[in-house]
Amino acid sequence: MATQITLKSVAARAGVSYQTVSKVLNGRLEVSQDTHQRILDAVRDLGYRPNHIARNMRVKRSFMIGYSWARISPDQVNQILDQFLTSMVSEAEAAGYHLLPFQFREGHVEDYRELIDTGRVDGFVLSSVEYDDPRIEFLLERNFPFVAFGRSNPQLDFPYVDVNGADGVRQATEHLIESGHRRIAAVAWPLDSRVGNDRMEGYAQSMKAAGLDINPKWIERGEGTFEFGREATSRLLELSDAERPTALIAWNDTQAIGALHAARERGVEVGRDFSIIGFDDAPMSQYLFPPLTTIRQPIREAGRKCVEILVSQVEGKPIKERQIVLPPVLIKRASA
Amino acid sequence: MATQITLKSVAARAGVSYQTVSKVLNGRLEVSQDTHQRILDAVRDLGYRPNHIARNMRVKRSFMIGYSWARISPDQVNQILDQFLTSMVSEAEAAGYHLLPFQFREGHVEDYRELIDTGRVDGFVLSSVEYDDPRIEFLLERNFPFVAFGRSNPQLDFPYVDVNGADGVRQATEHLIESGHRRIAAVAWPLDSRVGNDRMEGYAQSMKAAGLDINPKWIERGEGTFEFGREATSRLLELSDAERPTALIAWNDTQAIGALHAARERGVEVGRDFSIIGFDDAPMSQYLFPPLTTIRQPIREAGRKCVEILVSQVEGKPIKERQIVLPPVLIKRASA
DNA sequence: AATATGCAGGCGAACGTTCGCACGAACGTT
DNA sequence: AACGTTCGTGCGAACGTTCGCCTGCATATT
Numbered sequence: 001m002a003t004q005i006t007l008k009s010v011a012a013r014a015g016v017s018y019q020t021v022s023k024v025l026n027g028r029l030e031v032s033q034d035t036h037q038r039i040l041d042a043v044r045d046l047g048y049r050p051n052h053i054a055r056n057m058r059v060k061r062s063f064m065i066g067y068s069w070a071r072i073s074p075d076q077v078n079q080i081l082d083q084f085l086t087s088m089v090s091e092a093e094a095a096g097y098h099l100l101p102f103q104f105r106e107g108h109v110e111d112y113r114e115l116i117d118t119g120r121v122d123g124f125v126l127s128s129v130e131y132d133d134p135r136i137e138f139l140l141e142r143n144f145p146f147v148a149f150g151r152s153n154p155q156l157d158f159p160y161v162d163v164n165g166a167d168g169v170r171q172a173t174e175h176l177i178e179s180g181h182r183r184i185a186a187v188a189w190p191l192d193s194r195v196g197n198d199r200m201e202g203y204a205q206s207m208k209a210a211g212l213d214i215n216p217k218w219i220e221r222g223e224g225t226f227e228f229g230r231e232a233t234s235r236l237l238e239l240s241d242a243e244r245p246t247a248l249i250a251w252n253d254t255q256a257i258g259a260l261h262a263a264r265e266r267g268v269e270v271g272r273d274f275s276i277i278g279f280d281d282a283p284m285s286q287y288l289f290p291p292l293t294t295i296r297q298p299i300r301e302a303g304r305k306c307v308e309i310l311v312s313q314v315e316g317k318p319i320k321e322r323q324i325v326l327p328p329v330l331i332k333r334a335s336a
Numbered sequence: 337m338a339t340q341i342t343l344k345s346v347a348a349r350a351g352v353s354y355q356t357v358s359k360v361l362n363g364r365l366e367v368s369q370d371t372h373q374r375i376l377d378a379v380r381d382l383g384y385r386p387n388h389i390a391r392n393m394r395v396k397r398s399f400m401i402g403y404s405w406a407r408i409s410p411d412q413v414n415q416i417l418d419q420f421l422t423s424m425v426s427e428a429e430a431a432g433y434h435l436l437p438f439q440f441r442e443g444h445v446e447d448y449r450e451l452i453d454t455g456r457v458d459g460f461v462l463s464s465v466e467y468d469d470p471r472i473e474f475l476l477e478r479n480f481p482f483v484a485f486g487r488s489n490p491q492l493d494f495p496y497v498d499v500n501g502a503d504g505v506r507q508a509t510e511h512l513i514e515s516g517h518r519r520i521a522a523v524a525w526p527l528d529s530r531v532g533n534d535r536m537e538g539y540a541q542s543m544k545a546a547g548l549d550i551n552p553k554w555i556e557r558g559e560g561t562f563e564f565g566r567e568a569t570s571r572l573l574e575l576s577d578a579e580r581p582t583a584l585i586a587w588n589d590t591q592a593i594g595a596l597h598a599a600r601e602r603g604v605e606v607g608r609d610f611s612i613i614g615f616d617d618a619p620m621s622q623y624l625f626p627p628l629t630t631i632r633q634p635i636r637e638a639g640r641k642c643v644e645i646l647v648s649q650v651e652g653k654p655i656k657e658r659q660i661v662l663p664p665v666l667i668k669r670a671s672a
Numbered sequence: 673a674a675t676a677t678g679c680a681g682g683c684g685a686a687c688g689t690t691c692g693c694a695c696g697a698a699c700g701t702t
Numbered sequence: 703a704a705c706g707t708t709c710g711t712g713c714g715a716a717c718g719t720t721c722g723c724c725t726g727c728a729t730a731t732t
Contacts, residue, residue, distance in 0.1 A: 004455075006718055017682050022720060031680060049453035054718035057393045057687055071422065079619075082417050086407065090439050098456070101435050103426050117385035119340075119688095120434070226623055257623045264625065283415075284620040287562055287593045289600065342688055353712050358690060367710060390688030393717055455718095 005048045013042035025050070063097045065310060066112070066121035068104040070128035072224075079253070079282040080299045084149075087303030088125065095311045097122075104128075109138045116144055123310045125149060129160075131194050147310040149302060150195060159313065159322045161305045165195055165279075168295035168328035169202030169249055172277045175293075175330055176247045177210045181275060185218035185245035187232045187255045196221075199251055199279070218245050229258020237266050237274075247275035247336060253282040253294055260288060260335070275336035290334035298326045341384045349378040361386070399433045401646060402448070402457040404440040406464035415589070415618040416635045420485075423639030424461065431647045433458070440464075445474045452480055458650045461485060461642045465496075467530050483646045485638060486531060495649060495658045497641045501531055501615075504631040504664035505538030505585055508613045511629075511666055512583045513546045517611060521554035521581035523568045523591045532557075535587055535615070554581050565594020573602050573610075583611035583672060589618040589630055596624060596671070611672035626670035633664045 011018035016035060023029035024039050031039075042048070056062050067088065069081060089099050100121055102111060112135060115121045123145035126135055129152050139146045140158060148160040169186075176184050186203050189196030200219075207214050217239060220232035229250055236245055250256035256278030260270055268274045271290045278285060281296035305324050312319045347354035352371060359365035360375050367375075378384070392398050403424065405417060425435050436457055438447060448471060451457045459481035462471055465488050475482045476494060484496040505522075512520050522539050525532030536555075543550050553575060556568035565586055572581055586592035592614030596606055604610045607626045614621060617632035641660050648655045 004718080005453075008718080018718090019683075019720080020681055022718095023681090026720080028721085029681080035680080047453070049450065051718050052454040052456050053389060053393045053398060054455075054687095055720080057389045057689090057717090058719040058721085060389075060687070062389060071418075081421075082407075085417075085421075085437065086439070089437050093439055099437050101421065101425050101437060103422070103429055114385065117341075117383070118388040119390075120388050254623075257620065261623065282620065284593065284618065287590075287597065289625050340688085344688080354688090355690080355713075356711055358688095359711090362690080364691085365710080371710080387688050390717095391690080393687085393719090394689040394691085396717070 004051065005046045006051065007048075009046055010039065010042045010048045013046065014038040060119070061314075062120055062122050064100045064121045065092055065097055065307065066100050066102060066115050066124040067127075068102050068111070070104050070106070079280055080297070083299040084127070084303045087300040088307050091304045091307040092311075095307065097307070097311060107134055109134050112138060113142075116142065122314045123147070125306045125310060129194075131192060145310060145313045147306050147313070149306055151198075152194065159309050159319070161302050161309065161324045161326065163297045163302060164325045164327050165199040166202035166205070168279065168297070168330070169199045170206045171202075171328075171330040172249045172279075172293075172295055172336075173203050173206035174210075175332070176249070176275060176277070176336060177206065177212070179247075179275070179336070181245075181247040182212055183215070183218065183243070183245040183247075184212075185220065185236050185248040187229055187236075187248055187250040187259060188219060188221045189224060189251050190221050196251055203249065215243055217243060218248075224252045224255055226254050226258040226261075229255030230262045231258075233259040233262035234266075237262065237268060247277070249277045249279075251279055253278035253280045253285050253292060256285075256292055256294065256335075257288065260292070271334045271336070277330075277336045281331055286333065288335075293333045293336035294331050295328045296331050297328045302326055340387065341382045342387065343384075345382055346375065346378045346384045349382065350374040396455070397650075398456055398458050400436040400457045401428055401433055401643065402436050402438060402451050402460040403463075404438050404447070406440050406442070415616055416633070419635040420463070420639045423636040424643050427640040427643040428647075431643065433643070433647060443470055445470050448474060452478065459483070459646045461646060465530075467528060481646060481649045483642050483649070485642055487534075488530065495645050495655070497638050497645065497660045497662065499633045499638060500661045500663050501535040502538035502541070504615065504633070504666070505535045506542045507538075507664075507666040508585045508615075508629075508631055508672075509539050509542035510546075511668070512585070512611060512613070512672060513542065513548070515583075515611070515672070517581075517583040518548055519551070519554065519579070519581040519583075520548075521556065521572050521584040523565055523584055523586040523595060524555060524557045525560060525587050526557050532587055539585065551579055553579060554584075560588045560591055562590050562594040562597075565591030566598045567594075569595040569598035570602075573598065573604060582609075583613070585613045585615075587615055589614035589616045589621050589628060592621075592628055592630065592671075593624065596628070607670045607672070613666075613672045617667055622669065624671075629669045629672035630667050631664045632667050634662045638662055 007018040007021050011021045014021065021039055024031055024036060092099055105111060125147055127149040129148045129150035131153055133152050136148065136152050136156060136158060148158060151160050151162045173184060188200055222228035222232060236248060248259060250259055256276050259276050263270045263274050270276055278292050278294035281294045285292040285294050309319060343354040343357050347357045350357065357375055360367055360372060428435055441447060462482055462484040465484045465486035467489055469488050472484065472488050472492060472494060484494060487496050487498045509520060524536055558564035558568060572584060584595060586595055592612050595612050599606045599610050606612055614628050614630035617630045621628040621630050645655060
């Protein structure tokens with residue numbers, strides 16, 4: 001490592017004090033045209049770049065945003081991580097920040113505390129937020145800046161960005177109803193999932209609005225896995241002719257793929273005899289047989305908004321919208 | 337933000353100088369049993385955590401590892417990012433480091449320079465490495481620590497972790513030959529891809545070892561996309577009966593899925609009439625029709641090794657293996 | 673002419689660490 | 703009894719910034 005070029009080297013070359021260089025570069029001091037130019041020349045000639053660590057130390061900020069994500073399951077992959085991460089990284093960089101990814105440990109709040117106490121981050125973006133999230137409680141109590149990707153308990157007031165799951169499922173349900181379906185099932189998530197309940201609401205509302213009763217047997221709740229999707233769909237397809245749904249909406253694409261398999265195992269042709277709609281628009285969904293109709297979340301925008309809100313908060317700027325709910329969009333393919 | 341707890345606060349409480357506290361905590365000084373305990377108590381009582389920024393400033397290290405990944409294409413997703421990232425993050429944390437993800441800009445070396453000059457990182461992990469990678473040239477010249485995930489020009493000497501693509505394709509080819517296939521095609525990548533050429537070598541070697549001639553028409557080179565996979569496979573399936581391959585190996589799962597579609601469009605039943613093997617073991621490959629036989633890369637281990645090598649390098653520790661080539665494993669499913 | 677005003681720039685301090693060196697006391701050695 | 707040695711601590715400095723305040727000078731105002 002070559003010797004660092006510091007403010008002092010620049011100052012020496014420009015013939016001013018190093019503090020003056022600092023101020024000029026930061027626009028906190030107006031100097032004569034001549035001096036200004038000499039400083040700029042010296043900076044250019046030496047290739048000076050301010051040392052970020054020293055700067056952070058002085059201003060007592062890290063310009064880092066902590067982010068941690070839950071592992072879904074060993075043989076499954078976070079479909080949206082790439083998009084979410086890249087959008088946050090670029091938005092953060094534009095604002096002069098960087099992301100600090102750290103290991104996610106379910107329910108552990110220590111890692112957050114550690115990062116705060118050691119001064120490593122200025123704020124957090126939370127994802128995989130659910131009801132009674134201890135992180136939210138902790139960060140609110142410490143009054144430490146954060147923004148959540150996803151809502152939590154309604155009575156808690158904190159900044160978040162979320163996708164309107166109800167609206168997504170509403171679009172899906174309406175699409176199915178318009179296509180003539182009357183018996184529509186939901187392959188959903190457990191009752192303790194806020195995200196799941198949000199989506200369920202869209203389903204219930206649409207059915208009600210169309211004057212359709214929901215047969216409780218059409219509601220399957222379980223994990224967001226391939227296996228559950230398959231099992232649930234098998235059960236649905238084994239209902240009597242009168243009860244058997246003609247379509248289903250799954251709460252994620254993985255379940256939908258399980259559903260696709262269950263249908264195929266029974267010789268049911270998806271897209272013709274039976275319709276399936278997923279949620280997430282996983283990258284491969286378009287290449288399935290048949291290509292999966294699914295609800296796409298505006299992940300990139302969510303990432304951008306999270307960072308935008310967080311940065312405003314950290315810098316004490318006025319925040320336009322503290323709580324944002326973004327609309328998803330139904331991607332119509334052959335499966336429904 | 338509550339007032340920081342610093343070495344001074346701890347020292348005041350323990351009745352020693354703050355420098356002593358520092359040394360004791362860092363194990364650079366042996367003190368009397370009594371003093372030691374007083375210091376520890378004070379640390380515990382106050383909940384002292386060393387300020388990382390100040391520490392970094394003093395030791396002139398950031399304990400950060402820069403990492404940047406290429407975006408594949410808008411509608412495709414980096415299948416292995418999650419695994420690679422999480423394994424690097426956890427390995428890094430274990431060594432007292434964190435990852436600094438930053439935006440990838442093809443061919444741009446400025447971003448790397450910037451991070452070095454501003455003292456933000458101690459080293460880099462490079463991915464999407466190819467021939468004549470300007471980043472490698474730059475970092476070697478600056479003598480800045482880095483490790484590449486993937487090899488580059490053979491004459492360059494630098495630390496890397498790579499997956500033995502030749503071996504992977506060898507396993508695949510041999511598996512096909514054992515199953516009785518004689519006419520095996522390769523849906524490959526352009527000649528300027530080192531990764532692609534590595535894989536090609538495995539194919540050529542296995543065919544030769546089995547005494548099988550390769551018909552040049554069996555080698556399709558193009559992008560790693562669904563579309564190219566489909567087109568290439570269409571061409572292959574339209575060859576005359578005598579020339580038409582009975583199996584193909586694709587250089588990634590996305591191409592393999594394209595191949596699956598091409599076969600299906602022609603009424604060719606994959607797994608029975610025709611075999612297809614992919615590369616990557618993308619999360620959804622197991623759920624395709626039929627489930628895709630594919631070559632799985634030890635991504636998590638690669639991530640760990642990258643960080644391990646890099647950290648040793650940064651800390652000037654002896655490096656056991658500077659260049660590691662990990663074996664992939666063939667995951668046999670129904671498609672071949 | 674004396675004083676106020678404004679401008680360009682310098683100076684000292686501080687942020688919280690780590691590190692080398694100094695120093696006093698206790699102890700063992702000659 | 704005088705002299706090294708070791709041990710346990712303290713002290714000062716430094717890392718590269720930013721920030722508040724001070725100062726010297728030129729010009730404008732009374």
